[in-house]
Amino acid sequence: MKDQVRVRFAPSPTGGLHIGGVRTILFNYLFAKQNKGKFILRIEDTDQTRFVEGAEDYIFSCLEWCGIKADESPRDGGEYGPYRQSERKPIYRKYAEQLVKSGHAYYAFDTSEELESKRQVTENFRYDHHSRHTLRNSLTIPHEAAESLVKEGAPHVIRIKMPKDENITFTDMIRGDISFHSSEVDDKVLLKADGMPTYHLAVVVDDYLMKITHAFRGEEWLPSAPVHLLLWKYLGWGNEMPQWAHMPLILKPNGNGKLSKRDGEKLGFPVYPINWYDNKRDVKSNGFKDVGFLPEGFINMLAMLGWNDGTDQELFSLEDLIEKFSLDRIHKAGAKFDYDKAKWYNAEWIKRRKTDDLLMPVKDILNYHGIHNIDDGYLAKVIDMVKERCQLLSEFHQQAFFFFEAPEKYDTNSVKPKWTPEKETFFKAFADELQKGKINESAKMESSFKSLASEKNIKVGEVMLPFRIMLVGDKFGPQVFDIAATLGAEETINRINKALEVFVD
């Protein structure tokens, strides 16, 4: 029996979580659930200078909206905590020192400023096997001197000592065999001057301590994989290294680069799951939720960006995805984000959702636009009539407001040029009939409307559009008699009279 599958997503709380990250979360989660394993959320807050207040809360809110729950996290606890790296700070130094002792790492005393000026002078300067012997570190100064400098508290970092000539290979679950040459990789910092680990050390130590079996991350991490591979080996944990999977990136629609957090503002679509407010720049970004996405549509869309099940099926619920997901069907190349297709997924999920489950979100939209005191039964009827016309939940207002309030404006251009006194007479007569007969049913309204028209020698087609505009204000919406019937005879009559005043003058 194999060990239990354990995967992790490890965001740094430096801002909003964008959809690339959410997709990595999703694939982690699907893989974990499919294998009856655990999904762990670990906060990688090792960069204290970039820490953003509220970012961690935001990550949890996104997860919640998506319907994804972590099995272990700073909030949910677990046996392998703490789950915030800042709270694990004392752990890392020990391993870094162990590497120094075994000769795989060394102390370096160069300051950031010194290195920065090196980079100015020497193009492509790197701290590596070529340059390390010319710099201030425990390889160039006597060992005892270096040790005592460290003891005295001199500012220093610990860097990995990359071997000079070694092939480093591994098998990626998505990409297959990948290899690097050690001479091309620089001596990455493992432990920073403030005592915090860098990502490179932290990810290895924590993945080991948290017994991670499969590690998913974006393709942008591929170049630093050799460092991680070596660290697993040097720390003596080679046999327990997780299997790696480097996911394809989500690219901008125009194909120039990976989708970034600022693209949402420029390109006119969301990049965050839910609203994110960046208080450093004072910019508020709408999330998918806020522009009217259902979590089902959002998740479905994300999953299909780089994965498919090999059939023509495109619509998957989270449960379907858990069942069908497989790593070997992940596409290797990056995917350009297509907002039109994203909306199409959402439209499909709006149509699929039970009316009862649409009540709350639609009510929120209507409330937001000042429509209150909505009756559930009435709203349900309305939703059934308009839901296939909405790609986004937010469109429910535009598509249904006239069921709740009379139109303020009329598309008079479609009515007035062809308006005649006969039509006025017709509508007055029709209103009378509704009044007398208390006609409230769609079919009855329609037959009454039609027979009255032929009685008055008016073509039905001539008065249908004006009638619609009386009720809706414009040329859209469901079957006009269905609207009238839903509104009821009384309200229909009111709207006829109100509109007549505008049409006739």
Added chain:
RNA sequence: GGCCCGUUCGUCUAGGGGUUAGGACGUUAGAUUUUCAUUCUAGAAACAGGGGUUCGAUUCCCCUACGGGCUACCA
């Protein structure tokens, strides 16, 4: 620049030594809807280029081109 990863319709993708290269979004045309949307039908639309290997390559190999990523005491 160096290293790594990638490349099938505009986009997301299926396929895989012999196929009319399939689907979806978008798009075009038509039908339905006395509005609009939905729905339905039809159409246009792709294997980056060059070399191999092979009886035969879009599929396998190499090169080139192009795209992307990384190149911090950031993740």
